[in-house]
Amino acid sequence: MKKNVDLQPYNSFGFNATAKYFVEINNVDDLLQLINTPEFKAEKHLILSGGNNILFTNDCFDGIVILMNNKGIEIVHEDEGDVVVRAQAGEDWPEFVKQMVTKGFYGVENLAHIPGKVGAAPVQNIGAYGMELKDSFFQCHALNLATGKTRIFTNEACDFGYRESVFKHELKGQYIITSVDFLLHKQSELKLEYGNIKAYLEQNGIAEPTLQQLHDAICAIREAKLPDVKQIGSAGSFFKNPVISAEQFDALQKQYPDIPHYPDAEGMVKVPAGWLIEQAGWKGWRDDYVGVYEKQALVLVHYGGGKGEDIVSLSQRIQKSVEEKFGIQISPEVNFV
Ligand code: EPU
Numbered sequence: 215m216k217k218n219v220d221l222q223p224y225n226s227f228g229f230n231a232t233a234k235y236f237v238e239i240n241n242v243d244d245l246l247q248l249i250n251t252p253e254f255k256a257e258k259h260l261i262l263s264g265g266n267n268i269l270f271t272n273d274c275f276d277g278i279v280i281l282m283n284n285k286g287i288e289i290v291h292e293d294e295g296d297v298v299v300r301a302q303a304g305e306d307w308p309e310f311v312k313q314m315v316t317k318g319f320y321g322v323e324n325l326a327h328i329p330g331k332v333g334a335a336p337v338q339n340i341g342a343y344g345m346e347l348k349d350s351f352f353q354c355h356a357l358n359l360a361t362g363k364t365r366i367f368t369n370e371a372c373d374f375g376y377r378e379s380v381f382k383h384e385l386k387g388q389y390i391i392t393s394v395d396f397l398l399h400k401q402s403e404l405k406l407e408y409g410n411i412k413a414y415l416e417q418n419g420i421a422e423p424t425l426q427q428l429h430d431a432i433c434a435i436r437e438a439k440l441p442d443v444k445q446i447g448s449a450g451s452f453f454k455n456p457v458i459s460a461e462q463f464d465a466l467q468k469q470y471p472d473i474p475h476y477p478d479a480e481g482m483v484k485v486p487a488g489w490l491i492e493q494a495g496w497k498g499w500r501d502d503y504v505g506v507y508e509k510q511a512l513v514l515v516h517y518g519g520g521k522g523e524d525i526v527s528l529s530q531r532i533q534k535s536v537e538e539k540f541g542i543q544i545s546p547e548v549n550f551v
Contacts (some may be wrong), residue, residue, distance in 0.1 A: 215253060221279065224265045226329060228447035230524045233260075233279040239304070241284050242392055246362055259359070261371050261390055263303070263334035267449050271522040278524070284392065287313060295400055298352055302393045303333025315429040320402035323425055327433040329443055333391040337381040338547075343432055344408035350372035352397040352541060356389040365389065376507050377454055377547045390415045392421060397437035405426050410435060434473075437508075439510050447516030448507065452529060453487040454547040466540065487536075487544045490510035494535045504528050516521035526550070 219236035222228060235253055237391050239245050248254055258277035262268070283304040301310050307330045311322050324345035325335075334340075335347045336354055351374070354367050357412035372382040381389065387534065404423060406412050413421050414431050441448050458466075462484040463530055467473055470493070478484040491497065491511040498508040503520025506528075507513040514525055514532075530544060 215278070216247075216253070219279070219425070221262075221265075221270060221275065224262055224279075225268050225270055226266040226443040226447060226449055226524070227269060227271045227516045227525065228443075228518065229516065229520070231273055231275055233275045233277075235276060235278040236281065238281045238283050239266070239390075240365070241258055242357065244284075245357055245390060245392070246279075246481060248280065249359055249362055261349040261387070263337075264330035266330040266443070267334070267338055267548055269449065269522050269525055269546075269550050271550050273521075275377065275551065278411045280390070280466070282331065282390070282392075286393075287476055292394065297398050297400065298395050299301055299398055300393050300395045301332045303331060303391050305332040306330075307335055311429070314396075314398060318400065318425060320400070320404075320425060321400035322347075322399040324408070324432060326421040326429045327436045331348055335376075336372055336391060337379055338377055339372075339379050341377065342436075343411060344405045346374070346376075348372070350396045350398060354391050354393045354394040358389055360388065360418055364392070365378060369516050369551055373376070376457075422504060422520075440513060441515055443507075446507075447518070448513050449548045451487075451512045452525075452546060453491075453512060453532075453544045455484050455487050456490075456542050456544050457482045457484050459483075461543070485536075485542065486512070490536045490540055490542060490544065491532055494532070494539050496535070498530055506532070 216236045219233045220235055221231045235246055235257065259281050260275055260277060260280045261340060263331055277506050283420055284301040286299050287305060289297055290300045306393060308327050310332055311326045313321055324343040325340060328342060336351060340347050348369060351369050355364055356367055357364050380431045405420040411431060414435055420427055457478045460481050474486050474489055476516060488511045496506045497511040499506045504514065504516050504524045505514050514528060516525065533544055537544060
């Protein structure tokens with residue numbers, strides 16, 4: 215266990231914050247040892263994976279930061295049509311997706327190029343281009359930090375929702391996901407319906423994409439729209455897309471006939487927060503330290519030298535102005551610490 219560790223390299227916003235204690239976990243035994251230490255019993259803790267969805271709002275995390283770094287990918291079941299692949303929590307997510315695509319396994323290809331690690335993917339139920347992690351999630355192993363016992367969580371037990379799971383709510387901070395099993399397929403239809411996937415493929419002369427071509431197209435689309443966190447600090451989408459009632463949507467559509475929208479459960483309508491923020495005039499706004507990404511208004515960025523509080527205050531101003539203009543409340547998908 216190290217003391218006073220700078221967390222700047224461990225959060226994709228690139229903010230400075232010091233961890234009172236910092237420990238890197240390479241296997242389940244490391245975790246079992248950790249939870250029996252006096253420090254663990256006395257201090258609060260923060261589970262850190264890729265640090266791609268976290269905003270440090272203070273200069274110091276007054277507790278133990280646990281960095282998951284256990285590795286390994288293996289096939290645990292295989293039959294004619296399907297395969298169950300187990301990935302350890304510390305595996306890099308986009309590398310995992312790349313490997314599955316290379317092997318010809320269908321089920322995670324639209325989630326290509328999302329920065330992060332495997333263990334955090336179910337917590338957030340990551341999603342993109344018409345696919346969510348829950349679609350291929352079979353089960354995960356997670357360690358109870360109070361008892362040291364491992365529990366298997368089925369898909370149902372995770373209570374997945376839009377960027378939500380039981381690990382963000384009822385069980386927050388209680389379990390560490392140590393590995394995830396994915397149910398993937400040797401044959402499947404590709405999901406090409408979302409946004410500009412088809413247009414991109416057409417432009418590149420691809421009529422019937424292979425699994426690999428779809429993966430590569432999604433990587434290219436993301437690269438064109440989202441900042442490279444190695445260059446500019448960000449946490450991907452900062453807000454969730456709000457879901458509003460059909461009545462509220464109809465009224466808005468009368469005023470803004472071009473408003474993009476997607477049907478959601480129970481007759482509700484999902485509206486892209488990026489569009490609302492752009493219409494409210496924020497796209498490309500910046501000060502010396504932070505701003506709203508010029509190619510995707512849902513992404514707040516840190517240009518360097520700023521503090522987490524700068525993003526908090528920018529996000530509050532954006533929320534206020536979206537609410538004033540549209541009467542819609544948008545809420546962060548990023549976790550504040
Ligand atoms: N839009 C604008 N202006 C903008 C941004 C978007 O008008 O500045 C409009 C677009 O024209 C489009 C609609 O909003 O009509 C949706 O935009 P986009 O396809 O870029 O997706 P998004 O809803 O902004 C979501 C996810 C992303 C994911 C993409 C692609 C959330 C919170 N975000 O963004 O996930 O990559 O769809 O599937 O659901 C993330 O969670 O960190 C993330 C990047």
